[in-house]
Amino acid sequence: MEIKLKDKVxxxxxxxxxxxxxxxxxxxxxxxxxYDDGIQHIARAFGSFExxxxxxxxxxxxxxxxNGFGYxxxxxYGAFTTVGIIIFKVITGSYIVGYKIxxxxxxxxxxxxxxxxxxxxxxxHNVGLLAGSLYMMAPYHLTDLYVRNALAExxxxxxxxxxxxxxxxxxxxxxxxxxxxxxxxxxxxxxxISALYTAILGLIYLLVNIKALKDKETWKLLGINALxxxxxxxxxxLPMLEARFxxxxxxxxxxxxxxxxxxxxxxxxxxxxxxxxxxxxxxxELGPYMIIMLAFSFMTIRIMKPEFRKDYxxxxxxxxxxxxxxxxxxxxxxxxxxxxxxxxPWRCMEFASFFLSIVCAINMxxxxxxxxxxxxxxxxxxxxxxxxxxxxxxxxxxxxxxIEDWNVGxxxxxxxxxxxxxxxxxxxxxxxxxxxxxxxxxxxxxxxxKGKAVVDEEQKDGLNMSAKIETFGEDVSxxxxxIYYPGYEVRADGEILKTYETENxxxxxxxxxxxxxTLEVAYRGTDNxxxxxxxxxxxxxxxxxxxxxxxxxx
Numbered sequence: 001m002e003i004k005l006k007d008k009v010x011x012x013x014x015x016x017x018x019x020x021x022x023x024x025x026x027x028x029x030x031x032x033x034x035y036d037d038g039i040q041h042i043a044r045a046f047g048s049f050e051x052x053x054x055x056x057x058x059x060x061x062x063x064x065x066x067n068g069f070g071y072x073x074x075x076x077y078g079a080f081t082t083v084g085i086i087i088f089k090v091i092t093g094s095y096i097v098g099y100k101i102x103x104x105x106x107x108x109x110x111x112x113x114x115x116x117x118x119x120x121x122x123x124x125h126n127v128g129l130l131a132g133s134l135y136m137m138a139p140y141h142l143t144d145l146y147v148r149n150a151l152a153e154x155x156x157x158x159x160x161x162x163x164x165x166x167x168x169x170x171x172x173x174x175x176x177x178x179x180x181x182x183x184x185x186x187x188x189x190x191x192x193i194s195a196l197y198t199a200i201l202g203l204i205y206l207l208v209n210i211k212a213l214k215d216k217e218t219w220k221l222l223g224i225n226a227l228x229x230x231x232x233x234x235x236x237x238l239p240m241l242e243a244r245f246x247x248x249x250x251x252x253x254x255x256x257x258x259x260x261x262x263x264x265x266x267x268x269x270x271x272x273x274x275x276x277x278x279x280x281x282x283x284x285e286l287g288p289y290m291i292i293m294l295a296f297s298f299m300t301i302r303i304m305k306p307e308f309r310k311d312y313x314x315x316x317x318x319x320x321x322x323x324x325x326x327x328x329x330x331x332x333x334x335x336x337x338x339x340x341x342x343x344x345p346w347r348c349m350e351f352a353s354f355f356l357s358i359v360c361a362i363n364m365x366x367x368x369x370x371x372x373x374x375x376x377x378x379x380x381x382x383x384x385x386x387x388x389x390x391x392x393x394x395x396x397x398x399x400x401x402x403i404e405d406w407n408v409g410x411x412x413x414x415x416x417x418x419x420x421x422x423x424x425x426x427x428x429x430x431x432x433x434x435x436x437x438x439x440x441x442x443x444x445x446x447x448x449x450k451g452k453a454v455v456d457e458e459q460k461d462g463l464n465m466s467a468k469i470e471t472f473g474e475d476v477s478x479x480x481x482x483i484y485y486p487g488y489e490v491r492a493d494g495e496i497l498k499t500y501e502t503e504n505x506x507x508x509x510x511x512x513x514x515x516x517x518t519l520e521v522a523y524r525g526t527d528n529x530x531x532x533x534x535x536x537x538x539x540x541x542x543x544x545x546x547x548x549x550x551x552x553x554x
Contacts, residue, residue: 113132248503273327
């Protein structure tokens with residue numbers, strides 16, 4: 001269905017209004033943006049930007065964290081949200097305002113992309129408008145924003161519609177398959193868990209449409225997109241894998257992220273899908289308006305055109321299954337171990353919100369005779385009123401101080417501590433994590449672990465360090481005041497030394513024999529990471545050219 005430009009503008013304006021209404025709490029100065037995950041996202045942006053302002057290349061190590069010994073989020077966790085906060089911080093001068101504006105943009109774009117996807121699937125822009133609005137207003141979507149402050153998972157809502165729009169276009173031969181690349185790349189740079197589960201659901205969607213896989217053109221488009229995804233995300237995935245295999249890091253320990261027992265404990269009761277009690281803390285419900293619209297699914301299946309039925313049934317079944325996966329009815333105890341990375345089964349509400357928003361919108365388009373713009377608006381208004389009634393779950397506090405006033409990245413050595421800016425220190429090497437008291441009490445200077453050495457003129461500035469060392473002609477092993485992450489370069493009188501992880505999880509090296517050596521340390525990244533960055537830049541340019549070429553041919 002072709003729609004006029006003024007109709008597109010009208011629909012986008014409605015989505016913008018809905019996003020603005022959903023973000024009204026953002027206008028309050030006492031919104032507790034630091035609650036739960038919020039402090040980690042804002043502190044990470046703060047630490048990364050502070051490092052950049054001192055000349056440290058963005059990407060890997062935040063030098064001031066871990067008591068000044070350095071800490072890495074960005075080797076293990078996509079940096080999209082960090083970059084987003086930093087961009088708006090530079091514009092506004094405030095990390096908190098930058099966080100809020102970035103969150104608003106993510107919410108609005110999630111509605112836009114959902115609108116685009118469902119409009120194309122249903123061939124009805126009013127159905128797309130309703131789907132985009134319902135998706136933005138999904139209670140779990142807003143719980144991520146206002147209760148959990150889980151900015152990365154919240155931002156991932158934005159990219160899921162793009163992934164399925166790309167897959168839909170490939171299966172239906174509608175063109176613009178590159179939406180798959182944009183969505184998948186966004187997810188990988190944003191939230192690893194959402195990326196993994198979206199990939200699984202996307203694969204199932206392809207299997208449901210297995211007839212399309214018999215076409216060579218389908219495989220060609222999937223291959224092209226896979227190539228773009230691998231190339232562009234290589235600057236993140238390759239350093240992550242390199243770190244993974246260079247040392248043991250806490251995040252990869254079996255019990256670090258989640259265990260079977262912890263996953264089973266976090267399942268929801270069925271009641272919480274339907275209603276949220278005052279003391280529940282998080283809002284996981286679908287909302288009565290969604291449940292009522294879902295009740296029309298059987299009628300929709302009967303009256304819809306056969307060519308639409310397969311996709312509709314996939315969305316319906318995927319929505320109900322992911323909804324079930326969040327509850328105690330789902331047999332998580334029998335699931336493969338790698339799926340436990342989800343940590344909390346209720347995270348499946350993200351996908352239930354996505355699929356069921358599609359189903360509800362299509363249902364209304366099917367059962368309401370001559371479904372029009374005004375019908376979508378009426379439903380949107382009803383949903384808005386109900387969601388605004390959940391305002392009591394938004395977290396407020398007495399005072400929200402600037403992140404600059406927080407003592408971030410400081411390890412105390414206590415067991416199971418949650419560290420502002422470092423989470424639970426899960427991205428420390430396992431040896432450092434298990435010996436956090438050593439991290440907390442260690443002096444910020446070079447230690448000689450083996451042999452005798454006199455260290456003089458020791459100067460440390462972030463990730464750069466120099467010193468004069470006298471070794472007395474015997475073998476000397478040093479432990480440098482840096483947590484071990486691959487990418488440090490250590491030189492003795494200009495000669496590059498081999499580095500390794502010490503028993504304390506710090507950066508170590510062995511000095512060559514010599515009476516008086518000049519030691520220089522700098523973080524430069526590994527050769528592999530540099531090559532990966534070049535490939536990512538090349539992949540980005542190729543994707544831009546590919547999109548331009550496809551659009552020009554169209």
